[in-house]
Amino acid sequence: MSMVAKPVIVVATDSKGQVLNQILFGIEEEQVAFKVEPTVRENTIASAYQAAISSHFGVGIAFDEKHAILHFKGFPENEPLFIVSVDDNESLMNLGINAARLVKGIPFKNLKKGGDL
Template sequence: MVSRPTIYITKMTPQTELSHLLYGMEEEEIPGELKENQQLDLIAAAYEQALKSPLEVGIAVNEKQAVLHFKSLPEKEPLFVVDNNEESMMTLGKNAARLVKGIPFKLDV
């Protein structure tokens, strides 16, 4: 069975809520998949997921922030770092999908 390409997402803390992030991605019709990570640092975890993702985009989220990373960027320079709130998470999800699609980002991050 072949799995479809997805953006890889990791939760740094078990209680972290991802629904708004996933809604944003879903609106842009790009799927996300929850994955384990080996990193303790939020930016490093997002980069790890970007390296593993077939779409070359990774996201890491904790209770305070979320990081969107792209495989082609330097490890310590993520594309977006946002506060973990409903509006920012929705926009981050949209922008992750837009990165994959190659269309302009939403600027209200």
């Protein structure tokens, strides 16, 4: 008997704490499944893209000490969907909400731009 993987949003990170919690709160608010996996890339955009590729939904998130990044597998690797500052809890939660809304096909919440990488 083969195991079928449950569709999830993949969050790639090696850290725990407030940034991860805020992102997960947003995803949970929209009632979409997620999985936290260790990141394997030095580049955060590449980590987010790899997370999206490994997600059945095609949606991945990664973050570093400055930015949280939401990526979609249909986009070029160097063009993430959203980048927000990790210093803004509301934007982090909204990033999680938008990841879930991408899965559900409903309009995004507005995000404060997190700056360029």
